[in-house]
Amino acid sequence: MIGSVFYFSISPEEERKVRANDREYNEKFQYANNCIMTSKYNIITFLPVNLFEQFQEVANTYFLFLLILQLIPQISSLSWFTTIVPLVLVLSITAVKDATDDYFRHKSDNQVNNRQSQVLINGTLQNEKWMNVRVGDIIRLENNQFVAADLLLLSSSEPHGLCYIETAELDGETNMKVRQSLPVTSELGDPNSLAQFDGEVICEPPNNKLDRFCGTLYWRENKYGLSNQNMLLRGCVLRNTESCYGLVIFAGPDTKLMQNSGRTKFKRTSIDRLMNTLVLWIFGFLVCMGVILAIGNAVWEKEVGFLFQSYLPWDPPVDNFLFSAFLAFWSYVIILNTVVPISLYVSVEVIRLGHSYFINWDRRMFCQRRNTPAEARTTTLNEELGQVEYIFSDKTGTLTQNIMTFNKCSINGHAYGEWEMSRAQRLDFSFNPLADRDFCFYDQNLLDSVKLGEPAVHEFFRLLSLCHTVMSEEKSEGELMYKAQSPDEGALVTAARNFGFVFRSRTPSTVTVQELGRSVTYALLAILDFNNIRKRMSVIVRNPEGKIRLYCKGADTLLFERLHPCNHDLMNVTSDHLNEYAADGLRTLVLAYRDLSEQQWEDWAERRRSAERAADYREDRLAAAYEEIEQDMMLLGATAIEDKLQEGVPETIAILSLANIKIWVLTGDKQETAVNIGYSCKMLTDDMSEVFIINGHTVQRVREELSGEQGGWHPQQEEKPQQGSPPAPALPSLLDSISGEYALVISGHSLAHALEADMEREFLDTACACKAVICCRVTPLQKALVVELVKKHKKAVTLAIGDGANDVSMIKTAHIGVGISGQEGIQAVLASDYSFSQFRFLQRLLLVHGRWSYLRMCRFLCYFFYKNFAFTMVHFWFGFFCGFSAQTVYDQYFITLYNIVYTSLPVLAMGIFDQDVPEQRSLEYPKLYEPGQLNLLFNKREFFICIAQGIYTSVVLFCVPYGVLSQATRNDGIPLADYQTFAVTVATSLVIVVSVQIALDTGYWTAINHFFVWGSLGAYFTILFAMHSNILFSIFPNQFHFFGSAQNTLIQPVVWLTIALATVVCIVPVLAFRFLKLDLKPQLSDTVGLSVF
């Protein structure tokens, strides 16, 4: 959003040209300077801009339109303030909120813009505020300073032009990353030589991709390719580096940090959508009523009003009854406008905000260990938490702790790490002074093999100590700290460390390893990095003897394809081991190496360089180059890492399934691992009739498997579709009847086919018929696609929960995204709507908070529509008795205050605090969650019931006073049928009836509810008497026409008898209906509630 605001005037930038130390040249392009502005308003623009924004809301515009109507004297049936007071109130509540938000943005902007940085100007370093830094400036950074803009690293105080950065603010990863300047510029160490630097960078336009950069440096007639490796992005912090110099490439709003800070797509709940539809219907209803009353007015004016002219002449513009009817229509639109509740949206926001705070405040969702409370990052989705039907969960870090321990390994066909619990003895690594004391391993054989010097074992650990991207930090001699991007890598490097292959330090071109006490420095020739598609990483190193070797570790499926054929036997053995490990729920990696000759390396290095220099498709070309070299590898073995389940996961899953929530696990792990985790967290059970496994590689195969699963219930087997016909009844009911006993496991490559347009339906039907679904080996995109599929076809509320960057797309796609703040940075949390640190909090979020939110919101909406209809429709009935003249029944002050003072707070209190059953019960009886999923508490039917009740109430409120007062007189003979008495009687009855109704609807009377309910009634009578008092009248005799009415009316017993009658007639049917419903058709929540008390 920020980006778009800044660019609308200029044609989009196609490439960026920056010349160092040449402000004049750079100014030609009018690049944004380094001043950021995340705030939306300033003091002058706040009012117009904020109002403009607010009036983009249909409801607000509607009320503005009403206000304009009210200013036309011929139409105005109500004073202008009846609309403007609520409107101003609503607008100011929102405005205050916006202003507060913006104030804090201003504050942080100011703070950031005024940070100091050292800029090289005319050959000397000068202190400048961040906001004065320009594109093309060279700035100097010192240790622990924030990077001021996106910089091209030119040189650093460290050797080789290296520097280290921490990117926590950017992507949440706390490990250090290394950046390196181009060799040609790394020599420019002092301000003087830097001032002479006049290179020109041509690069891509500003974008939001944090992990790539593509550009070229032209300097002294030479071209140098630039990549993300040379960039220091704004938001990073310089670490372990004394100082460095950088050239500003992107500044201010163009920086990747700012480009990423755009708001994500605004999510709306189904209740929101329903509410909007209903408000439209109410508009329609309003117009209908207006038309009916206008027709009535036409008839009346023709039949009666025409003759009544001797006492009430038509206004000059009215010359016939049709025109009068036209005006009456608009007049009625004005007085009936209260059916469209102006305060609805604001009240809904307030309630949701309250619910969000309850989530933030919940101590039972606070994780002691991580010191993180749950956080509702979006405050607009709460009630949808009570309607979730599908949960899509990541596995690693979500169901599991993502704390990896090196558990087993298979080296050269020999399995290590089997041990019996009873005889378990922790290995003693005291021979190794650099060992990590927290590391545990129990198989003595492995240590013996290391000590005996088995070459395969040595090579295995050598690989583990070389092939990774871990950074080491050695605070003092022998105290090594590893900083790993993924916990798996950390676990593997630590394992190698304890077994005597200690990774000690790295430079961009070397890795130093302490091999069984002997320090060996390998020349690091290339890193073929990891990504989700390659699912492997390799390094190419040259050992001190000069031999070049490629070490590779990665997923078994991919690596086995790339092994030398001679590994066939070993591969089979290892594969068996892998299957065992996976069946134990361990995460596996396969390790392999390849010897390269000098020639091979040279050739390949050349191909890689050309790929790197390529202007377009650079990444594809690089991937292809990597692919080329990772061939004919020799298998070393496999590792198995354990990732323990988080606390309470099986219980949570069990409870959520009892609540009829279907849980799909989408994981990148291999099938066996996933299935095993499925068992250990009780998603899959031995009671299940069958676990279908689909892992065909072709469209045909997958289709067969899918239809096979659907068609018949064949004995446990994989990939063998059954030709048999399905046993009796029709398919859908069959699918329904069997649900709960079957599970589906599908792998990524099958999923790719299953998600194609012609098969997705079939896949979805099968998957939804199963109680548990596990998708393994899926890519982040596939995760999102699966969620999208369910969202599209099932009309069900989906929730995605995950912790890593690979879950972000799924979290953004699902109706509700939950981020686990765990080991893998905070990207998932940043993209999420709710975040907490333990999977088990999910049950509380859904079953307690979600359920309550939904219940409260539904009760709130029902009552809200009811009270407005009860209030407004009285005008409609009165229309038939006042010549359809748009005369209101109530005093205009009553109309102004009804929605904002007399009836707003009790229902808000109910909407925020109500509880039907105590929280323990919602966890004990997960079935209580079902009404939300089935959308039973507020839907179109419920809406019509509320409306009907409101209309019934309005009829009673009109007819009872009509019947009584039309004939009644006071005991001093004065008739009670005057307009003001009637108005006060109806208004008082209305306030009492709706108060009794909210009292009935409130299930949980806290002190606050009492205060609001009684307070509202008290406020009504206080304000009534105040408005009708002679003090106000004597000040504004023309405004307070109702002077004396309250005193004269409410002293009459007949009036109170009328109010009592109206109240009983309104409430008794509701009471009887609810009582009978409780007895005849009790809901689970009723019985659970009863059993408590």
Added chain:
Amino acid sequence: MKSQQAANRPDNTAFTQQRLPAWQPMLSAHFVIPGFLLIGMAFIGIGVALYITSQNIQVLEKDYTGTGQYTACSECADMQTIPCICNVTFSLTTLFTGPVFLYYGLSNYYQNYRKYQVSRDDVQLWGDVTKSPGDACAPYQYIDNKPIAPCGSIANSMFNDTFSLYQIINGTMKLVPLDGKGIAWWTDYNIKFRNPSAQGSLQDAFNGTMKPVNWSKPAYELNPSDMNDNGFLNQDFLVWMRTAALPDFQKLYRRITSGDYALGLPPGDYVLQIEYNYAVKDFGRKKVVFSNVTWMGGKNEFLGVAYIVVGSLCLVMSVVMLVVYAKYKFADENA
């Protein structure tokens, strides 16, 4: 570290943890069924009392619109002769218990029409005739650029039939004294309406204003017999200005409280002499009503009947609920 942990940990209060002590009412049978029973009985009791009281109230209505050929005041209905006086006769066989109230009633008369209802100026009626009357009074705002006092449609259309009641005793007509004091709201008479104040007479105070178009006399001459009952404080005017909520309404005209008639109208023949000035026959009707009141006011059958009906329904509902409840209760216990 400890303190930092405490900082992030949410407060353990009843409010934040949603554990506020609360009363959770349930619709239990022990509460609802007796409740219905109680309401039912109370309502029937009140209803019967109201009904009986209402039955004891005597009401006598006489329509005098005069639209039919031989109906009362038909001779005046064409509004040709002004003033036209007509008589409505009636006879009482029993004592019409006092105090008796005399009302006039208009039907299909829309005092509650919005334009009509707002067509007044409360500032003017509060005694300020010097200010120009509010626009709401149009078209009865000015005559010849002089403000009308009282302005507006309500005042202009003030009911101006007058009634005098005679008892016929042995062929002679004995005037029944009618009391026109205190027929308007106390607050209206004492606070909401004020006569303009000026040195000298009330007439001087109204100097520079015009009388409403339909009025035959200016405001300060509304009641020639009582100097204090004039101007904006004229009781009939106050009664008229308190507009009716519904198109069929009655307004209090006089009380019969004094003289020989303090205890009521004794049996006999009566003549109500009407000065017929007010034209309604194009759209509605007019009538006179004699009525007496009890503690609960005038005759009001609706209230009593409604109470009895609602009370009975509550009783029926309580029985139904009891049956349903018992049935399900026992069904549960058997199961």
